[in-house]
Amino acid sequence: MSELWRRLVVTAAVGGLGVSLVACGEPDDNAPHTGTPTPKEMVLRLATTDTISSLDPAGPYDVGSRTVQANLYQTLLTILPGKPTPVPDAADCQFDSPTTYTCSLKEGLTFPNGHALTSSDVRFSFDRMLALKTPGGPAPLFASVTSVGTPDELTAVFNLKAPDARLPYLLTTTGASIVDEESYPAKKLLDATAVGSGPYQLTSYRPGESVTLARFTGYKGSRAARNDGIQVALVKDAAALNQALPGGMDGSGKADLAYRGFTIGQLDKLRSSNRVQVVESDDAVIQFVAFQLKSVTTRKLAVRRAIAQLIDRPALVKKAYAEHVSPLYSMVPPSFGGATDAYRAEYKQPNKAAAAAILKAGGVKGVVPLTLGWTPSRFGPGSKAEALELKRQLDASGLFRVTLRSAEWPAYQQLIRSGAFDLYIAGWIPEYPDADNYLAPFIGVTDPFPNGYRSAAATRLLQQERTEQNGIKRAELLEQLQGVFAREVPVLPTWQGRLSVVAGQDVQNVSGALDPLAFLHLSGLRK
Numbered sequence: 063m064s065e066l067w068r069r070l071v072v073t074a075a076v077g078g079l080g081v082s083l084v085a086c087g088e089p090d091d092n093a094p095h096t097g098t099p100t101p102k103e104m105v106l107r108l109a110t111t112d113t114i115s116s117l118d119p120a121g122p123y124d125v126g127s128r129t130v131q132a133n134l135y136q137t138l139l140t141i142l143p144g145k146p147t148p149v150p151d152a153a154d155c156q157f158d159s160p161t162t163y164t165c166s167l168k169e170g171l172t173f174p175n176g177h178a179l180t181s182s183d184v185r186f187s188f189d190r191m192l193a194l195k196t197p198g199g200p201a202p203l204f205a206s207v208t209s210v211g212t213p214d215e216l217t218a219v220f221n222l223k224a225p226d227a228r229l230p231y232l233l234t235t236t237g238a239s240i241v242d243e244e245s246y247p248a249k250k251l252l253d254a255t256a257v258g259s260g261p262y263q264l265t266s267y268r269p270g271e272s273v274t275l276a277r278f279t280g281y282k283g284s285r286a287a288r289n290d291g292i293q294v295a296l297v298k299d300a301a302a303l304n305q306a307l308p309g310g311m312d313g314s315g316k317a318d319l320a321y322r323g324f325t326i327g328q329l330d331k332l333r334s335s336n337r338v339q340v341v342e343s344d345d346a347v348i349q350f351v352a353f354q355l356k357s358v359t360t361r362k363l364a365v366r367r368a369i370a371q372l373i374d375r376p377a378l379v380k381k382a383y384a385e386h387v388s389p390l391y392s393m394v395p396p397s398f399g400g401a402t403d404a405y406r407a408e409y410k411q412p413n414k415a416a417a418a419a420i421l422k423a424g425g426v427k428g429v430v431p432l433t434l435g436w437t438p439s440r441f442g443p444g445s446k447a448e449a450l451e452l453k454r455q456l457d458a459s460g461l462f463r464v465t466l467r468s469a470e471w472p473a474y475q476q477l478i479r480s481g482a483f484d485l486y487i488a489g490w491i492p493e494y495p496d497a498d499n500y501l502a503p504f505i506g507v508t509d510p511f512p513n514g515y516r517s518a519a520a521t522r523l524l525q526q527e528r529t530e531q532n533g534i535k536r537a538e539l540l541e542q543l544q545g546v547f548a549r550e551v552p553v554l555p556t557w558q559g560r561l562s563v564v565a566g567q568d569v570q571n572v573s574g575a576l577d578p579l580a581f582l583h584l585s586g587l588r589k
Contacts, residue, residue: 103290106569106587107316109297109306111323115198117256117267118246119239120191122198123493125322126296128236129581130273133292135239135258138165138184138218139230140284141495143574146399148230151283152179152240152259153218155233160225160531165233167216172280173242174263181212186243188220196251200237203493225529227536231496261287261585271296275584287585288571300325308337308566318589319572321563321582325443326384329562338564341572344397345580347559348390348500349441349489351434351452353552355514356481359432364424366551369485371409371417372459373452379557382447387557392544393490393504394497395558397578399533400540401497404548405555414459421461432456432464435486437474448556449487479512488553491580497540498527504553515552 112126119131138155139148148155153165171179188210195201206226211219220229232238245257256264261283262275273294277287295317297303303324306317324332333340351369353360360366375389391403409416421430436449449466456462469477478486492499504511505520520543527539547553561580565572571586 104589105291105293106289106318106584106589107293107295108582108584109295109303109315109317109320111297111299111303113296114269114273116251116253117264118251118253119187119236119241119258120194120199120201121196121251121253123200123237124198125491125580128579129584130275130294131236131239131256131258132260132577132581133262133275133584134256134260134264135236135241136171136179136260136281136283137234137236137238137240138167139233141231141234142284143576146397148234149284151234151285155230157531158219160529161222163220163222163229165218165220167218168282169216171259171282173245173257173259174278174280175242175245175257177242177244179240179242179259180215181218182215183240183243184218185210185212186246186248187239187241190241190246190248191237194249194251200235200493203232203235203237225531227528227530228494228496228498231494235494237493259283261285262292265291285583285585288588289585292584292587297323299323300328304328304332307332307564318569319563319565319587321561324562324564326386329386329564330384332564337567339567339569339572340562340564341576342560342562343573343576343578344388344395345559345561345576346395346495346578347489347491347561347580348393348395348555349387349448349487349557349559350390350393351485351554351556352488352511352513353485353554354478354481354483355552357484359430360484362424362426363550364420364426365430366554367409367424367549368417368420368426368461369456370405370548370551370554371420372412372414372455372461373554373556374412374455375556377455378448378451381451383444383557386562387559390555390558393547393553393555394500394540394544398495398497398500400527400537400544402541402544404541404544408545408548412455414461417459417461429460430462432462432484433482434464434466435474435477435483436466436468437471437487438468440471440474441487441489445487452487493579495579498524501540501543501547504547511553513552515550517546517550517552520546520550 114126115122115124116127136152138153140151153167155165158164192201206222208223209221242257246252261281263278265276266274276291300323303320306315307320308315353366355361379387391406394401436445453464456464506516523539523543527536530536561576568589570588574586575582
């Protein structure tokens with residue numbers, strides 16, 4: 063499976079149901095005297111339809127795995143809620159030159175097994191991840207790293223083949239997690255257990271069923287756990303997810319939180335319950351329409367621009383998703399640095415007359431036939447309604463005549479590659495929290511998106527923003543790049559997703575747990 067296909071977002075997952083009991087902590091010499099009530103452990107229970115492909119951060123990089131890895135492992139840098147730029151976690155880092163990035167580790171870092179965490183572990187973690195090159199893993203993100211130097215135990219120096227302004231953001235991802243070199247094999251993944259220095263340590267893992275985490279008291283970073291542990295149950299579907307909640311179908315559920323997998327109807331019903339809270343935030347998932355530039359029809363710029371002039375995003379999200387997603391006017395969502403509503407600036411409001419004028423100026427005559435591809439399950443239950451609404455809007459203009467064609471995901475990929483659709487629905491979730499990751503994959507420099515888009519202007523701006531060290535200038539370059547996308551329309555963004563978490567009324571700090579990359583940081587939760 064190519065890197066790109068792996069990163070096309072999945073919105074549904076399946077697994078078994080199971081919960082394990084959290085292990086008790088180490089004996090405490092300062093324990094209360096006999097007769098004093100022992101404080102009850104604050105262990106939270108989480109239910110999700112996510113699946114976990116790997117506990118190893120050098121392994122597959124799916125969203126379910128990220129949630130577990132982000133809580134087990136420590137990274138050199140992290141991004142905290144409300145903070146758009148990386149801050150220190152295990153280290154303080156800075157560019158010494160455009161191709162040299164130095165990280166100074168905190169003193170006294172350890173793993174739960176008592177081993178010291180030093181720069182040697184940092185070098186081992188990156189050397190191992192880059193050497194393994196696990197299919198579906200994070201190695202391609204760090205292609206600019208040539209080596210990691212260790213001048214002393216508390217200093218790690220990243221040497222780059224070319225300037226890469228993305229590196230601080232890349233070092234916040236779970237792919238950059240630090241593992242214990244004494245516990246991890248250099249030439250294969252470690253699947254059954256995990257040894258990290260993050261807010262939690264692993265106490266139980268039953269693949270396809272459950273994960274149990276206990277607070278790691280030796281953690282020294284920006285995300286210290288405010289609870290004693292987390293029990294994660296992997297449930298099979300939306301009904302089981304709802305059943306797990308105290309405010310679920312019969313009110314007997316015991317989960318404190320549940321997320322990913324609720325239907326729109328379930329969320330609407332849960333909002334009216336007095337037993338739970340529904341907390342939402344815009345997340346990194348986006349949906350878009352891709353144009354096949356091998357097609358005789360959609361290779362014409364006038365056709366793509368006319369379609370962009372017609373699409374009514376607010377109507378689309380209302381009819382297909384009951385406004386549970388947000389209209390999107392750029393491939394880069396608003397919460398990312400350099401984001402700009404480039405498509406709204408280019409096309410203003412939906413306008414039939416303007417679309418007709420675009421087609422006429424481009425020499426396109428008559429009603430234009432289009433084949434629109436969509437897939438029933440990969441992008442969630444609203445996919446069919448979205449395809450129907452796109453067809454309705456384009457047909458209603460009198461300028462296009464749309465034929466819908468669907469296929470399940472494996473066949474859908476093949477049909478896309480063969481050029482069977484003029485345009486097709488797709489989704490995306492980035493791997494690192496930077497605007498570059500919403501743009502670079504569609505330009506075709508490496509692992510090109512299968513619509514055949516190539517642009518000298520876009521490629522030039524991509525190269526410039528990746529090497530620009532000044533943040534303000536880099537944001538300007540990213541804005542210009544989004545402008546090229548809006549004018550050339552290789553893809554047409556439609557909506558941005560929302561991460562919805564349902565929690566008991568007594569659970570605190572839920573909003574701070576929601577990562578924009580669509581997974582959860584659990585350390586701040588309390589009840």
